[in-house]
Amino acid sequence: xxxxxxxxxxxxxxxxxxxxxxxxxxxxxxxxxxxxxxxxxxxxxxxxxxxxxxxxxxxxxxxxxxxxxxxxxxxxxxxxxxxxxxxxxxxxxxxxxxxxxxxxxxxxxxxxxxxxxxxxxxxxxxxxxxxxxxxxxxxxxxxxxxxxxxxxxxxxxxxxxxxxxxxxxxxxxxxxxxxxxxxxxxxxxxxxxxxxxxxxxxxxxxxxxxxxxxxxxxxxxxxxx
Amino acid sequence: xxxxxxxxxxxxxxxxxxxxxxxxxxxxxxxxxxxxxxxxxxxxxxxxxxxxxxxxxxxxxxxxxxxxxxxxxxxxxxxxxxxxxxxxxxxxxxxxxxxxxxxxxxxxxxxxxxxxxxxxxxxxxxxxxxxxxxxxxxxxxxxxxxxxxxxxxxxxxxxxxxxxxxxxxxxxxxxxxxxxxxxxxxxxxxxxxxxxxxxxxxxxxxxxxxxxxxxxxxxxxxxxx
Numbered sequence: 385x386x387x388x389x390x391x392x393x394x395x396x397x398x399x400x401x402x403x404x405x406x407x408x409x410x411x412x413x414x415x416x417x418x419x420x421x422x423x424x425x426x427x428x429x430x431x432x433x434x435x436x437x438x439x440x441x442x443x444x445x446x447x448x449x450x451x452x453x454x455x456x457x458x459x460x461x462x463x464x465x466x467x468x469x470x471x472x473x474x475x476x477x478x479x480x481x482x483x484x485x486x487x488x489x490x491x492x493x494x495x496x497x498x499x500x501x502x503x504x505x506x507x508x509x510x511x512x513x514x515x516x517x518x519x520x521x522x523x524x525x526x527x528x529x530x531x532x533x534x535x536x537x538x539x540x541x542x543x544x545x546x547x548x549x550x551x552x553x554x555x556x557x558x559x560x561x562x563x564x565x566x567x568x569x570x571x572x573x574x575x576x577x578x579x580x581x582x583x584x585x586x587x588x589x590x591x592x593x594x595x596x597x598x599x600x601x602x603x604x605x606x607x608x609x
Numbered sequence: 610x611x612x613x614x615x616x617x618x619x620x621x622x623x624x625x626x627x628x629x630x631x632x633x634x635x636x637x638x639x640x641x642x643x644x645x646x647x648x649x650x651x652x653x654x655x656x657x658x659x660x661x662x663x664x665x666x667x668x669x670x671x672x673x674x675x676x677x678x679x680x681x682x683x684x685x686x687x688x689x690x691x692x693x694x695x696x697x698x699x700x701x702x703x704x705x706x707x708x709x710x711x712x713x714x715x716x717x718x719x720x721x722x723x724x725x726x727x728x729x730x731x732x733x734x735x736x737x738x739x740x741x742x743x744x745x746x747x748x749x750x751x752x753x754x755x756x757x758x759x760x761x762x763x764x765x766x767x768x769x770x771x772x773x774x775x776x777x778x779x780x781x782x783x784x785x786x787x788x789x790x791x792x793x794x795x796x797x798x799x800x801x802x803x804x805x806x807x808x809x810x811x812x813x814x815x816x817x818x819x820x821x822x823x824x825x826x827x828x829x830x831x832x833x834x
Contacts, residue, residue, distance in 0.1 A: 402627065404821050408814040416798070471817050472824030479816075486718065490711035491812075496796045500813040501820075541816075541823060565823035567816055571721045573641070581822035583815050587716075588725040589633040590808050591704075591766075591792055592696050595726075596629050597806035598766060598790035599697030 403444050404471070409434055410445070411467045411500075418460050426457035468501070478505030478539045480563065482554060483546035484514050484524060487569055491543055492520045505537045510550075527554060531561040541565040548572040628669050629696070634659055635670070636692045636725075643685050651682035693726070703730030703764045705788065707779060708771035709739050709749060712794055716768055717745045730762045735775075752779060756786040766790040773797040 413433050417425055427441040434441075442452065445463070448470040452458045468474040479497070481488055481504050491497075492504060507522040508530055509515060515526045525533055533539070542563045546554050551570035558566060559580050568574055568584040576582055638658050642650055652666040659666075667677065670688070673695040677683045693699040704722070706713055706729050716722075717729060732747040733755055734740060740751045750758055758764070767788045771779050776795035783791060784805050793799055793809040801807055 401818075404818055405814070408811075408817045411817075412811070412814075470821075472820045473817055477816075477820055486711050486715035490715055493711065494812065496811065496813045497816065500817065502813065502816050541819060543816075565819045567812075567819050581819060583819040583822070585812070585815055586633075586637070586721065587719065587792075587810070588721045588727065589630070589637075590810055591702075591722065591727050591768075592633045592636075592698055592725065593626075593629055594766060594790045594792050594806060594808040595697045595702055596695075597808070 403447055406434075406436070406444050407448070407467050407471055410441070411464060411471075414460050414464050414467070418464070423460055424457045425460055425463075427452050429457070473501035475501070477502050477541055478537050479503060480506050480508060480530065480534060480539045480542040480558075481522075482508045482527065482530075482542050482544050482558065484509040484511070484519065485545060485547070488543075488545040489519070491545065492522065504543075505539050506533050508533075510546075510554075527557055530557055530563075534561045534563060539563070541567070543567045543569070545569045628672060631659075631661070631669050632673070632692050632696055635666070636689060636696075639685050639689050639692070640724075643689070648685055649682045650685055650688075652677050654682070698726035700726070702727050702766055703762050704728060705731050705733060705755065705759060705764045705767040705783075706747075707733045707752065707755075707767050707769050707783065708794075709734040709736070709744065710770060710772070713768075713770040714744070716770065717747065729768075730764050731758050733758075735771075735779075752782055755782055755788075759786045759788060764788070766792070768792045768794070770794045 410430060413430060414425065427445070428438050430436075431438045431441045445452070445458070448466055450458065450463055450466050465474065479502050481491055484507055488507070488509075492507065497504065504522065507519060507524050508527045509524055510527050512526075514524050517524050540563060542558050542565070544551060544554065544558070544566050548570045551568070551572050552574060555566065555568075555574050555576060559577055564579065565581045566574070566576070566583075568582050571586065574582055574584075635655060638655060639650065652670070653663050655661075656663045656666045670677070670683070673691055675683065675688055675691050690699065704727050706716055709732055713732070713734075717732065722729065729747065732744060732749045733752045734749055735752050737751075739749050742749050765788060767783050767790070769776060769779065769783070769791050773795045776793070776797050777799060780791065780799050780801060784802055789804065790806045791799070791801070791808070793807050796811065799807055799809075
């Protein structure tokens with residue numbers, strides 16, 4: 385594979401999905417290193433931590449306009465900002481949580497969202513026994529109130545944790561309410577307008593990856609993306 | 610990228626992680642097609658459904674010894690068995706669920722596991738208010754009973770849904786009990802012996818992927834792997 389020199393600016397074009405997936409992993413490692421008191425890191429160190437090739441890391445980061453200096457490496461804080469900017473998480477994203485079953489309740493308590501630029505701004509459910517109550521400081525709204533609340537809270541993304549049977553119906557309401565991105569936990573394929581993005585979380589895919597590794601006696605740690 | 614003809618047998622070597630991730634996606638599409646009554650599929654059809662290149666699909670499947678026939682394509686049932694065999698999900702994997710908080714309760718009800726060769730065989734928690742009770746037909750055991758139950762139920766993989774603070778301590782018990790694969794939901798890096806595999810699920814990574822797509826006004830559907 386020859387690498388032709390390309391004159392691209394950061395964000396000039398949509399990065400391949402695999403690169404974007406790795407950016408999240410780089411960011412996690414940088415956060416850990418910074419917490420440990422480091423200020424600089426080399427591409428080799430990042431590569432070793434994630435079992436990647438050195439050249440791969442440099443290439444991925446160069447895609448977003450970040451170039452390490454030989455013998456110096458990357459400034460951790462600068463690289464973090466640059467990755468967050470590339471991902472779009474340099475600003476806070478208010479998030480609608482839609483569906484207050486066990487998974488919804490687990491997500492409300494999921495502290496990682498807060499750390500990475502996401503904040504649950506409102507919780508929705510269709511069960512009249514739940515709407516109007518307060519769960520972990522969140523008032524629970526009816527899904528019918530979504531258009532109004534999404535607008536007043538500036539919400540454009542939602543985590544969908546409703547049962548599969550009602551998922552499409554709820555998604556239609558979400559997209560009509562101006563939601564442009566859906567993190568889908570319902571095990572069902574969703575139809576959305578062309579300008580709406582869906583990322584589906586299928587946990588059995590991740591179990592399959594695990595079983596593959598166990599079956600092949602591989603060992604080692606990997607991260608989902 | 611030139612493709613040199615290689616004489617490899619299925620399972621001859623460990624497939625790259627990205628290929629294994631795609632195998633799960635192929636399997637999901639094949640299951641959907643079979644449910645719709647189809648018996649054959651072409652690599653082009655699979656590629657179109659998943660927004661991949663035709664050649665990529667053929668190459669991935671060839672890695673596992675499956676070759677489509679021009680004008681005929683692949684037999685869906687045959688391709689499914691072959692992928693399951695490659696993944697190791699052609700047999701049932703009893704699974705320990707460790708940690709009965711909200712996420713644990715959500716996973717107990719997660720019907721997708723059953724469909725894909727996984728079955729929760731036993732549930733563990735350290736809270737004496739929970740142990741000894743029955744939750745969704747599962748008796749809840751103390752984590753101290755893990756070695757014994759894992760052995761009697763032939764359990765070698767576990768889903769870990771305990772709080773981050775106690776995750777490493779619980780993981781030590783799991784690996785001492787003969788668990789060889791861990792699906793980790795705790796937002797913390799785990800140390801495990803070299804012969805134990807960990808797949809960590811970090812939901813904020815998936816939100817970052819979503820936000821990237823929304824920020825770049827991409828649209829479209831993708832699947833986590």
